[in-house]
Ligand code: IPE
Ligand code: IPE
């Protein structure tokens with residue numbers, strides 16, 4: 183992050199905006215951003231990390247409680263090996279360069295996703311990030327890395343089935359809450375809004391269970407171009423949405 187958090191929330195200057203408690207972001211379009219500039223795709227990922235720093239700041243400044251960003255999907259393993267190792271290297275560099283500042287800004291960081299396929303040093307790094315920031319009470323930042331919504335549900339089902347097999351849970355006692363608590367996002371509110379950049383209009387296996395009633399906002403900017411003005415346009419769009427949750431009246435927030 184390049185600046186310290188604003189002392190006074192910027193939301194105070196925009197009382198017309200409804201601020202979502204939980205924002206999910208599918209950070210897409212890094213490769214196309216780079217291609218449009220005649221650069222290698224890797225440059226797009228570097229620019230994407232800068233946009234992520236900006237997004238963390240905007241969420242702090244506007245009073246968002248939870249930010250969950252999709253940074254590497256379980257399907258992204260199909261990409262060329264070089265690109266995958268570059269993205270993994272970027273995660274390491276992001277932690278090395280930003281952990282201290284995130285911690286100073288009271289941000290709690292969690293990495294959600296499967297630990298399968300990650301080497302020991304990366305697992306240790308994840309454990310370090312999570313332990314360092316575990317008691318922070320400001321922005322709750324979830325980085326979805328090696329994450330897939332279907333894999334997350336399969337993991338949860340496996341865990342619940344284990345409890346049933348061990349006689350610690352009755353099958354008839356399984357509720358939506360049981361499943362919610364077995365997901366990587368246990369204890370967090372569902373995202374109020376999911377933003378996808380780069381003009382693609384699909385979920386691509388992001389937060390399948392949690393997005394049941396999320397407002398979806400698709401924007402044309404590629405992720406590296408997603409700045410504060412773009413974020414404000416999204417908040418304006420969100421503020422105009424009626425959330426009915428299957429009912430008749432719009433619910434607040
Ligand atoms: C998003 O940008 C970052 C990751 C999926 C890792 P992309 O790399 O998907 O960029 P495009 O969609 O090819 O432009
Ligand atoms: C979704 O983007 C995953 C991330 C942003 C990490 P993709 O670029 O992988 O999605 P598709 O392939 O266009 O659906």
Ligand code: MG
Nearest residue numbers: 210211212213
């Ligand atoms: Mg993409």
